[in-house]
Amino acid sequence: MKKNAAGVSHNAHLIADARELVNSYPKVPLTVDCVIFGFEENKLKVLLIKSDLAIYEGKLSLLGDMVKDDEDLENAAYRILKERTGMNDVFLDQVRAFSHPARHPGGRVITIAYCSLLNVNHHELKIHDNDLHWHSVSSLSEMAFDHKEIVDVCYQWLQKRIQEHPLGFNLLPEKFSLRELQNLYEAILGISLDRRNFRKKFASMDLLIDIDEMEQDVPHRPGKLYKFNFEKYERNKRKWVGIDF
Amino acid sequence: MKKNAAGVSHNAHLIADARELVNSYPKVPLTVDCVIFGFEENKLKVLLIKSDLAIYEGKLSLLGDMVKDDEDLENAAYRILKERTGMNDVFLDQVRAFSHPARHPGGRVITIAYCSLLNVNHHELKIHDNDLHWHSVSSLSEMAFDHKEIVDVCYQWLQKRIQEHPLGFNLLPEKFSLRELQNLYEAILGISLDRRNFRKKFASMDLLIDIDEMEQDVPHRPGKLYKFNFEKYERNKRKWVGIDF
DNA sequence: GCAAAAGTGTTGTCCTTACACCCATGC
DNA sequence: GCATGGGTGTAAGGACAACACTTTTGC
Numbered sequence: 323m324k325k326n327a328a329g330v331s332h333n334a335h336l337i338a339d340a341r342e343l344v345n346s347y348p349k350v351p352l353t354v355d356c357v358i359f360g361f362e363e364n365k366l367k368v369l370l371i372k373s374d375l376a377i378y379e380g381k382l383s384l385l386g387d388m389v390k391d392d393e394d395l396e397n398a399a400y401r402i403l404k405e406r407t408g409m410n411d412v413f414l415d416q417v418r419a420f421s422h423p424a425r426h427p428g429g430r431v432i433t434i435a436y437c438s439l440l441n442v443n444h445h446e447l448k449i450h451d452n453d454l455h456w457h458s459v460s461s462l463s464e465m466a467f468d469h470k471e472i473v474d475v476c477y478q479w480l481q482k483r484i485q486e487h488p489l490g491f492n493l494l495p496e497k498f499s500l501r502e503l504q505n506l507y508e509a510i511l512g513i514s515l516d517r518r519n520f521r522k523k524f525a526s527m528d529l530l531i532d533i534d535e536m537e538q539d540v541p542h543r544p545g546k547l548y549k550f551n552f553e554k555y556e557r558n559k560r561k562w563v564g565i566d567f
Numbered sequence: 568m569k570k571n572a573a574g575v576s577h578n579a580h581l582i583a584d585a586r587e588l589v590n591s592y593p594k595v596p597l598t599v600d601c602v603i604f605g606f607e608e609n610k611l612k613v614l615l616i617k618s619d620l621a622i623y624e625g626k627l628s629l630l631g632d633m634v635k636d637d638e639d640l641e642n643a644a645y646r647i648l649k650e651r652t653g654m655n656d657v658f659l660d661q662v663r664a665f666s667h668p669a670r671h672p673g674g675r676v677i678t679i680a681y682c683s684l685l686n687v688n689h690h691e692l693k694i695h696d697n698d699l700h701w702h703s704v705s706s707l708s709e710m711a712f713d714h715k716e717i718v719d720v721c722y723q724w725l726q727k728r729i730q731e732h733p734l735g736f737n738l739l740p741e742k743f744s745l746r747e748l749q750n751l752y753e754a755i756l757g758i759s760l761d762r763r764n765f766r767k768k769f770a771s772m773d774l775l776i777d778i779d780e781m782e783q784d785v786p787h788r789p790g791k792l793y794k795f796n797f798e799k800y801e802r803n804k805r806k807w808v809g810i811d812f
Numbered sequence: 813g814c815a816a817a818a819g820t821g822t823t824g825t826c827c828t829t830a831c832a833c834c835c836a837t838g839c
Numbered sequence: 840g841c842a843t844g845g846g847t848g849t850a851a852g853g854a855c856a857a858c859a860c861t862t863t864t865g866c
Contacts, residue, residue: 340674350636
């Protein structure tokens, strides 16, 4: 390292060097796409719009937009979600980047997919630009860009995640019955589960709070309602060790 | 969709529109950083260089470089690894993007981390630019940029991955003893495992091929050598279903 | 023969699975 | 009273954890 007397200006010089290096890098347009899963009528849904690109007219698209200068990817994801839906009390997880050079018809654009889960009823859609709507995941066909691939990857991500973390509770109302919970798991995992074993499983985890209320207005015997004990889960997050492949 | 007589030129027009849109996006310099784990002397190592940025003189850095125009992120990762180490027969997995606006002193640069595992002895380092060397993961302190954070995230990624997929075998020689395998798992997971149970576990998975050879030149009773049955693993990849959190 | 690690079984515990009946409610 | 789903227990099997002694080799 070249030492010189003026420490501060030396530092400034180093930063200028770094800046010059960065300026020599190719620059790429960057977008974020939000894959927002919801659960409604016992079906897993995903929040989509009609593509606003004429070339994809009529095709469905994820909620996405460019990343602004000096904007964190995560902030971009939250901003986009807010702009497009009015929602701001959700969490978003980065899934991965999609970078095929031909994925965008307008030239090279790299996108980072963010995934989120939320309760459809809890979050009314206030903005309906571009026909924003919940679309059943199972009946998705062609989409704009590589968005079908992105949804597929995020769906697999979700299937895995929901077995390791109680993300599913974000898809349910605050108060829910065990049947609703089981429906959710069955819908996402695409399997059916034994009711008694399912109940035992969650009972033994001791993460559900019995709030001493019952379902209302159901055409059959009402079930008990529970809340999820997020605090307890956070305290006791399991450190999984096992080898299985 | 506006129809017009000239289908092709209409399409060209749509592409021009898309191109215009993309051109309006801010552009960001993008890099890829490779986190290459290796295993040597019963320790988990990571491949590092000395940072070539003067401002980080003396600090350690990951193998990284800019992403070229029209280059897939994955291709960039493989290219960088090849350029820096001469290696080309490894696999790389995308871990995630790091996008803090101030993560690079030269201005905003987003990086995508790719992770890989390889057998230190199998891959001699032919290129030693910037003091390329294997560095113990456990004794890493400060690094250039946010590279310490990236290594930490990739290490956690590895710990999780190795419990679900037999990635660990990429870190071992083709022929290995059960002791070496166990050492690997213990080193990566940072726990100690019961020898008998460990052997039973792998025996019951039936993914090791007994090649009827013994260790040579060990100062104690030699152990049997095995190969990993990659084909069988690929055929029977487990579809894990379980809820545990 | 001694040091060092290889190799090997059993037992108890816990978790998972499979399975069937009665109960509460709305209509 | 009947249809619908809510709620519950048990037994068998499988996986996992804990644990100690004998064997083989190099020195």
